[in-house]
Amino acid sequence: MDKKTIFLASHLCGLRSKKEMEQFLEGILSPNELESISTRIKIIKMLKDKTPQRLIAEKLGVGIATVTRGAKELKTQTFPSIK
Numbered sequence: 001m002d003k004k005t006i007f008l009a010s011h012l013c014g015l016r017s018k019k020e021m022e023q024f025l026e027g028i029l030s031p032n033e034l035e036s037i038s039t040r041i042k043i044i045k046m047l048k049d050k051t052p053q054r055l056i057a058e059k060l061g062v063g064i065a066t067v068t069r070g071a072k073e074l075k076t077q078t079f080p081s082i083k
Contacts, residue, residue, distance in 0.1 A: 043070040 010024075014035065015021045039060055046056045053067045 040066075040070060043067055044074060047071055053077050 012024075014022070015024055029037070039062060041058055042060060043062070043066065046059075047053075047067070047070055053064060053071060056062075056067045057064045
């Protein structure tokens, strides 16, 4: 991991509650960034549930390339905590 990722992860892990996390995310991210991250997490969850990629793209209103990118990352076991 690069230093930026380590820095961010360290800060996020230092937050003590869900409320602190919500406040931090709303303060640091734009509404579009929050939406984008939420959508990507939904994609990973749906892929883990074996939802077909085209159906995911249709339901979430994203391009198939976005879903495919998530599928490739999922194969690397990058998202073990997303259920």
